[in-house]
Amino acid sequence: MAMPQELIEPTFHLHGGTAGKGGDASGQGTGGQGGTAHGSSLTVGEIKNATMNIYPGAEISIQQRDMIISWLSPINFFLRHADISQLREKGTGGWLLADPVFKKWKSGSGSTLWCHGIPGAGKTVLVSMVVDHLSAAFRNNKDIGISCIYLNHKEVDIQTPSRLLAGLWRQLVYDRDISSIAENLYKQHWQKGTAPSLEEVVNVLSSSIKEFSQVFIIVDAMDEYPEDQRLILLKHLTEQMGLSLSVNLMVTSRPHVPAGPTLPNVETLEIGAMAEDIQKFVNARIDLSSCLYKHVQRQPKLREDILSKISSKSVDGMFLLAKLHIDSLRTKNTIREVREALNALPESLYGSYEIAIERIDAQSDADRKTAHSTITWVVNAKRPLTVEELQVALAVKPGMQKLDEEDLTDIDIILSVCAGLVIVDKESSVVRLVHYTTQEYLDSIQALLFPNAQTEITCTLLTFLALDGYPDLSWTVNRASVPPLVEYSQYCLAHVAGKPEVQIRESLLEFLGRGFQWKKTMNTSEYSMDWKWNSLPWNYGDWPPHASALWIAAAANLVDSTKSLLEGASLPQHSANQAVIVASYYGHTEIVHILLDKGADVNGVRGRYGSSLQAAAQGGHTEIVCILLDKGADVNAAGGFYESSLQAAAQGGHTEIVRILLDKGADVNAAGGFYESSLLAAAKGGHTEIVCILLDMGADVNAAGGFYGSSLQVAAQEGHTEIVCILLDKGADVNAAGGEYGSSLQAAAQGGHTEIICLLLDKGADDNTAGGFYESSLEAAAKGGHTEIVCILLDKGADDNTAGGFYESSLQAAAKGGHTEIVCILLDKGADVNAAGEFYGSSLQAAAQGGHTEIVCILLDKGADVNAAGGFYGSSLKAAAQGGHTEIVCIFLDKGADVNAAGGVYGSSLQAAAQGGHTEIVCIFLDKGADVNAAGGEHGSSLQAAAKRGHTEVVCLLLDKGADVNTAGAFYESSLEAAAKGGHTEIVHILLDKGADVNGTRGKYGSSLQAAAQGGHIEIVCILLDKGANVNAAGGLYGCPLQAAAHGGHTEIVHILLDKGADDNAASGFYRSSLQAAARGGHTEIVHMLTEWGARVRTLVEN
Structure with missing residues (x-):
C-alpha cells in the first residue's frame, strides 16, 4: 500500500502544520486581505499530488491537511488579528477585563455578551485584547477553544456566513486533528468541483x-454586516449555543444593532x-511624532495642553477622534501653529475628516493628485488592496x-499625503481607510470630490491588462514574475457597469474580445491556484x-455592451444560448430579456x-424562472449537474421556485443528477418545508441512488432530526x-447524532448491517x-468484532x-x-501511529x-518511530519489539525514525542494535532517508555508526543525490x-549534479563541480x-554549467535539448543565453 514517493510524502501524523497560523500567509483572494488571508500556498503540482492520494480513510499529510483547511475555510483571521493587536496601546483597555459583566461572561457557560x-x-481593538486575554488565560488548557471574526464592510462578498463559520472552525482546529467529517466533506466535493453548503x-x-x-x-463589528x-x-x-452549553458568545456593534x-x-x-486610556494613547503618539516630540521637549506645558484638550469631553469617548486630532497636529512646524490648530480642533468625526480633506487639497498638485487617486482606489476597491497592488495601480x-x-x-509618501485617512496593516500589508x-x-x-x-479605476485596469506582454505565458511557471495588480484585475468589469460602460465603450469592447484569453492564461497558471475568482464573470x-x-458581457451584467455586440450582428445560436444560461444563473433580468428577444433558445441545453x-x-431568481417559463422553457428538461430544474431549486432551498415548477x-420523481432526486437534494440541505412539499406531491421516499444512497441516509448524516422523522413517518x-x-x-x-440513532433503532434499524x-x-x-x-x-x-471498512474493526x-x-468499552x-x-x-499499530500512549x-x-x-x-514499532513517539518506542522495545524487523513503507524502524528526523529514537535504535545499512523501503536506506529530509544530526549519527555513504537504491539511488x-x-x-x-549515475536525476541543477541549488552545483562532477x-x-537547469528557469546555474563546458546541444532527456526545455518553461532569458552560446534552434514541438 506504499504510495510513490514523488506523489506524496507519507508523513501521516495529523498535526497543526502551517495551516491556521498567521503565516499561512500571503493574504489570499477569497480571502483576500485583512482578515481573509490566503490559505497555504499550494501549487498546481502540490494540489494534484495531494488530491491524487486522498483515498477513503487514508491518514493525511501536513500538505493535505493544509489543503483541506484552505479549501473549506479560505478566510483566515489570524493575520487580521495580529494587525489589530499591534494598534493596541500598552496598558489600555484594562477596564473591560475588570468589569463585573465581562468577568461573569468569562466564567459562565452558554452566555452572550x-x-x-x-x-x-x-x-475592534478591545476585541483583539479580549482574544489575547482569553488565549493567555487558557493557554495550557487544550479543552478550551477561542475563535474570532472581524467583520469588514469592504469584504461582504467574501465574508459569507458559510465562510465566516468555516473561519471559526479553522481557528478551533489550529494545532489539532481535523475530523473525519471535514476530510469526507473534502473528498465528496473536490473531484466534482463543488463547494460545501452552509x-x-x-x-x-x-x-x-x-x-x-x-x-x-467573539464577533467584531456586527453593524458592518448586511442585515x-x-x-x-x-x-x-444561536444554534451552536443551543447544541452546546459550553459556547460563550461576545459581539461588538454600534448601538443601533440590537442583540438577536x-x-x-x-x-x-x-x-x-x-x-x-485616551491620555495614554495621545502620550504615546506624541512621542512617536518627531516634530511634536521636539515641540513638547522645548515647552513641556504643551504636552499637558494637548492631553487636556484631546481627552476632554469633546472627544466623547472616541479613540478615532483622538487619533485624527493628533494627525492634524503632527504636521505643524512651530509651537504657535500647534496651539492654533489645537484651539481649532473640531468636535465631531466629520469635522475632522473635512479638515483632513482641506489639508490634502492644500498640498502641491502632485501630492494632491496622489492623495486623490489613493483615496479613489481605497474607497472604491471591491476588496482591500495590498501595498504592492496600490503602488502599481497608482x-x-x-x-x-x-x-x-x-x-x-513609495508607500510612506502615499500615506503622508493622505493626511491620516489611509493606513497600512503591517502584518498583512493591506491598505485601509482609518475607520x-x-x-x-x-x-x-x-x-463632488471623485465623480x-x-x-478611472476601470481605465487603469484595462490599461494594465493591455500592457506589453500581458498576459504572459511565463506566469504559468514563475509566480515571482506576476505583477501584483494581476489578481485584483479580475474586478475590471465589476467597476464598469453604468456610466463607465458608456464612457469607455470602445476600449471595453476591445477587452471583452480578448477576455477569454486572460481567463485561460490565469487558469493554467500555478499562480492561479493561490487565489480565488471572486468577481463576475470570472468566478462562474x-x-x-x-x-x-457576448458571453462575458452577459455574465458581467453589461447591458450597454450586450446591446452593442448584438447591433447589426448575426447571432450564432450556441453563443446566444450560452449567454442566456449564464445571465439566468446570475439573475441578470434585463440581459435575459434582451437575449431572448434576439432569438436565444429558451430550451438550449x-x-x-x-x-x-x-x-x-x-x-434562486424567481422572476427569471417565471420569464423563462412564460417563454416556453421545458420544466422537465434534463441535463446539467442537477439534472432537473426542480432538483436545483430544492437543493438551493428556494421554496417559491419549487412551488412554481411543480405547478x-x-x-417530482425525476431521477439523475448529483443528488439523484429532488427529495434527496432537499433533505441534504435541511430544507424541511420543501421536503414536505415534495412528499405531498408524491415524491418517492425510498428513491435510491447517488453518493448519499437515500433521502433518509443523507438527512441522518447531516443531523436533520425533523426531516428524519418526516421521512420515517412517510x-x-x-x-x-x-x-x-x-x-x-x-x-x-x-455524524454523532445520538437522537437520530435512537429514532432509527426504535424504527427497527439493524445495528449490524454491513x-x-x-x-x-x-x-x-x-x-x-x-x-x-x-x-x-x-x-x-x-x-x-465485525471485520471490514477502512479500519477493519471498531477497536x-x-x-x-x-x-x-x-x-476500554x-x-x-x-x-x-x-x-x-x-x-x-x-489496533496497536493504529494507536502507536497516533501517539496514544x-x-x-x-x-x-x-x-x-x-x-x-x-x-x-x-x-507498530515503525509506526511509532515514524511519528516520533519516543515513549511508545521504548515501551515496545521493553516488550520485545524486533528493532530489525523488515517490511512496511520505510523498510526498517531505523529508516522510519531517520526520515522523520527523530534523533533520540535513532540513538535508541542504534543502541539496541539496529542495522545501520539495512536496505529496502521507500528511501532505500536510513542514510538516504535522513539525507533527503535534511536531518544533518541524524546523517552524522548514521555515518559514525558505519552507514555506507554510497549505498544504492530507491528513488534517488544515492544519499548524495537525495541531499x-x-x-x-x-x-x-x-x-x-x-x-x-x-559522479554516481543512477536514480531519477541520473546524477547529483542534475538533481542540484533541477532544484536550483547554486551553492551545491558549485560544490559538486569543484569536487569533479x-x-x-x-x-x-x-x-x-544543463537541461534540468534550463527547464527549471535557473539562469545563474545555466551560466555556470556553460562556463564549465556543458554541451548546449546534447540531445537526450525528456525535452531532447536544453533549448527546448527552456522554451517549454517560458524562460526567455535562458533561451537567449543558449542561442547566443550556440545552441542549434530545433523545431519546438507543440510550441
Whole structure:
C-alpha cells in the first residue's frame, strides 16, 4: 500500500502544520486581505499530488491537511488579528477585563455578551485584547477553544456566513486533528468541483465545538454586516449555543444593532474610550511624532495642553477622534501653529475628516493628485488592496505600454499625503481607510470630490491588462514574475457597469474580445491556484471552451455592451444560448430579456447548469424562472449537474421556485443528477418545508441512488432530526442499503447524532448491517469518538468484532482516533485485540501511529502482539518511530519489539525514525542494535532517508555508526543525490567528505549534479563541480544537468554549467535539448543565453 514517493510524502501524523497560523500567509483572494488571508500556498503540482492520494480513510499529510483547511475555510483571521493587536496601546483597555459583566461572561457557560459603542470608540481593538486575554488565560488548557471574526464592510462578498463559520472552525482546529467529517466533506466535493453548503459547514463546526469543554466565540463589528446576512450568521451562532452549553458568545456593534432575540442569556455592556486610556494613547503618539516630540521637549506645558484638550469631553469617548486630532497636529512646524490648530480642533468625526480633506487639497498638485487617486482606489476597491497592488495601480497611466519599477511611489509618501485617512496593516500589508466612518464620509462626498472614480479605476485596469506582454505565458511557471495588480484585475468589469460602460465603450469592447484569453492564461497558471475568482464573470463555475465577448458581457451584467455586440450582428445560436444560461444563473433580468428577444433558445441545453431554467432555479431568481417559463422553457428538461430544474431549486432551498415548477408540471420523481432526486437534494440541505412539499406531491421516499444512497441516509448524516422523522413517518426504509455510509444508521453514527440513532433503532434499524465506508455503524461511531452512541449500539447487540471498512474493526478505529474510553468499552465487550487490518495492520499499530500512549499500554496489557506484521508501516514499532513517539518506542522495545524487523513503507524502524528526523529514537535504535545499512523501503536506506529530509544530526549519527555513504537504491539511488535535490548543503559537504561518489549515475536525476541543477541549488552545483562532477553526465529525467537547469528557469546555474563546458546541444532527456526545455518553461532569458552560446534552434514541438 506504499504510495510513490514523488506523489506524496507519507508523513501521516495529523498535526497543526502551517495551516491556521498567521503565516499561512500571503493574504489570499477569497480571502483576500485583512482578515481573509490566503490559505497555504499550494501549487498546481502540490494540489494534484495531494488530491491524487486522498483515498477513503487514508491518514493525511501536513500538505493535505493544509489543503483541506484552505479549501473549506479560505478566510483566515489570524493575520487580521495580529494587525489589530499591534494598534493596541500598552496598558489600555484594562477596564473591560475588570468589569463585573465581562468577568461573569468569562466564567459562565452558554452566555452572550453584547457590547455596543459609538463609532471610533475602539471596539475592534478591545476585541483583539479580549482574544489575547482569553488565549493567555487558557493557554495550557487544550479543552478550551477561542475563535474570532472581524467583520469588514469592504469584504461582504467574501465574508459569507458559510465562510465566516468555516473561519471559526479553522481557528478551533489550529494545532489539532481535523475530523473525519471535514476530510469526507473534502473528498465528496473536490473531484466534482463543488463547494460545501452552509449546512455542511455548520455540521463541521458543530463537530469541532463538541471536542471542547468550552468555546469562546467573539464577533467584531456586527453593524458592518448586511442585515440579511447578519440574521443568518446569528441564527447559526444561536444554534451552536443551543447544541452546546459550553459556547460563550461576545459581539461588538454600534448601538443601533440590537442583540438577536434568540440569543441565550444576553448581557449588554457599553464600550467607550476611557479618559485615562485616551491620555495614554495621545502620550504615546506624541512621542512617536518627531516634530511634536521636539515641540513638547522645548515647552513641556504643551504636552499637558494637548492631553487636556484631546481627552476632554469633546472627544466623547472616541479613540478615532483622538487619533485624527493628533494627525492634524503632527504636521505643524512651530509651537504657535500647534496651539492654533489645537484651539481649532473640531468636535465631531466629520469635522475632522473635512479638515483632513482641506489639508490634502492644500498640498502641491502632485501630492494632491496622489492623495486623490489613493483615496479613489481605497474607497472604491471591491476588496482591500495590498501595498504592492496600490503602488502599481497608482503607477499605471493612460496610454502606458510598459510598467517599470521606477514608476512606483513609495508607500510612506502615499500615506503622508493622505493626511491620516489611509493606513497600512503591517502584518498583512493591506491598505485601509482609518475607520468604517471614513468610508461613510467619503461616500457622502464622492460625487463632488471623485465623480469619475469608477471610470478611472476601470481605465487603469484595462490599461494594465493591455500592457506589453500581458498576459504572459511565463506566469504559468514563475509566480515571482506576476505583477501584483494581476489578481485584483479580475474586478475590471465589476467597476464598469453604468456610466463607465458608456464612457469607455470602445476600449471595453476591445477587452471583452480578448477576455477569454486572460481567463485561460490565469487558469493554467500555478499562480492561479493561490487565489480565488471572486468577481463576475470570472468566478462562474462553467466557462465555455471559448467564451465570446457576448458571453462575458452577459455574465458581467453589461447591458450597454450586450446591446452593442448584438447591433447589426448575426447571432450564432450556441453563443446566444450560452449567454442566456449564464445571465439566468446570475439573475441578470434585463440581459435575459434582451437575449431572448434576439432569438436565444429558451430550451438550449449546455454544461453544468443544463438549461437557463435550471441555472435560474439554482440561483434562486424567481422572476427569471417565471420569464423563462412564460417563454416556453421545458420544466422537465434534463441535463446539467442537477439534472432537473426542480432538483436545483430544492437543493438551493428556494421554496417559491419549487412551488412554481411543480405547478408547471415538474416531475417530482425525476431521477439523475448529483443528488439523484429532488427529495434527496432537499433533505441534504435541511430544507424541511420543501421536503414536505415534495412528499405531498408524491415524491418517492425510498428513491435510491447517488453518493448519499437515500433521502433518509443523507438527512441522518447531516443531523436533520425533523426531516428524519418526516421521512420515517412517510415510510422510509430504515434499513435501505447503499450510499457512502451503507445505511442511515451508519451515517448518523458517523455524524454523532445520538437522537437520530435512537429514532432509527426504535424504527427497527439493524445495528449490524454491513457495508459503506466504515462497514458497520459501531466502527463509524468508534472512529468519531461518540461514546454514547457506541454504548447504545452495543446494548442493542452490535458485533464489536465485525471485520471490514477502512479500519477493519471498531477497536482499530477507536485506537486510531485516540478514544481511550471507547477502547476500554470494546475490550470489555470482547473485542479481539489482535484483529488484523489492512492499512494499520492492527489496533496497536493504529494507536502507536497516533501517539496514544495510554491506549498502547491498554492494548499491550490485553495481549496485543508487539511484533504483529502488516499494514502500511509494517509494524507498530515503525509506526511509532515514524511519528516520533519516543515513549511508545521504548515501551515496545521493553516488550520485545524486533528493532530489525523488515517490511512496511520505510523498510526498517531505523529508516522510519531517520526520515522523520527523530534523533533520540535513532540513538535508541542504534543502541539496541539496529542495522545501520539495512536496505529496502521507500528511501532505500536510513542514510538516504535522513539525507533527503535534511536531518544533518541524524546523517552524522548514521555515518559514525558505519552507514555506507554510497549505498544504492530507491528513488534517488544515492544519499548524495537525495541531499543535492533537497538543497541540503551541509549534508552534501558531509557526504563528500565521507567519500560519496560525486559522479554516481543512477536514480531519477541520473546524477547529483542534475538533481542540484533541477532544484536550483547554486551553492551545491558549485560544490559538486569543484569536487569533479561531470558537467555532461548523461542520464536521468532531463538527460543532463544543463537541461534540468534550463527547464527549471535557473539562469545563474545555466551560466555556470556553460562556463564549465556543458554541451548546449546534447540531445537526450525528456525535452531532447536544453533549448527546448527552456522554451517549454517560458524562460526567455535562458533561451537567449543558449542561442547566443550556440545552441542549434530545433523545431519546438507543440510550441
